[in-house]
Amino acid sequence: MAVPEQERDRFCRVLHESRTSLYRLALSITRNSDDAQEAVAEAVCRAYERYPQLREKDKLPQWLLRITANEARRLCQRRSRTVPLEDLPAEPAAPERETGDGALWQAVQSLPRDQRETVVLFYYEDLPTEEIARILGTTPGAVRVRLSRAREKLRSILKEGDHG
Structure with a gap:
């Protein structure tokens, strides 16, 4: 057609x-x-x-x-x-150039895939949880759980980076 x-x-x-x-x-x-x-x-x-x-x-x-x-x-x-994380390029990928925050993007990249996808769609693409659920083939509740767990991990990762 x-x-x-x-x-x-x-x-x-x-x-x-x-x-x-x-x-x-x-x-x-x-x-x-x-x-x-x-x-x-x-x-x-x-x-x-x-x-x-x-x-x-x-x-x-x-x-x-x-x-x-x-x-x-x-x-x-x-x-x-x-x-492996060691094989990721040291130079920031395209998203950092836009946002100016390479440390945050690197932290996002260290998340498990389901959380990484969810964070990218929610924070970088500014999509609502219902739309993310449709895109990823899951429920809005699962999206909120992934976001919550991802935020917790990101806080921990970024905090370690400040003190490590």
Whole structure:
């Protein structure tokens, strides 16, 4: 099914506006810039193929985030690997350049994947818990629990950094 030109333009505009968010989410899952780029590219292809079937076109940004999260997880499972914290680049990744807080981003990267995804979507993408639950395929209550646990861990990590 072909995408009409007006809809194609809308898709491209929303994609352009969401590119940083998609990359940041994929990076928080894969912990590797190349893998994050690959996951985003694959997600964009899948989304474009299925775009004509999307009923609520105003939900396109959230839909793109969900597909990106799924693609990043799928890529990690396919590669079946984990990246030790020691292998993370010492130079700040893209999100720190935006926020100016590399220590916080590094702390976020040390969280377990489910908490990392949730923190990125809540604090960096400013999404409500209900929307995060839809994107991650869980309940709003689970999202709130993940956020609470993540905040607790982040406080501990950042406190150690101040005194360590």
